[in-house]
Amino acid sequence: MAYLSLTGLSKQFGQTIAVEHFNLEIERGELVSFLGPSGCGKTTTLRMIAGFEYPTTGQIVLDGVD
Helix, strand or coil, X not given: CCCEEEEEEEEEECCEEEEEEEEEEECCCCCCCXXXXXXXXXXXXXXXXXXXXXXXXXXXXXXXXX
């Protein structure tokens, strides 16, 4: 089982979809970076992982805890 798992992650602000159907599995000790153009949802995804934003849909599991 992955250390960090994002499954079907989506975030919507009003009518704006910031992140849509994002899936990612990261094993303990892996180094991961998010690259992409401005406005593609990198910061929003990181804010959801950190707990500053709640996903509209989907699940974040960290070390087996939702």
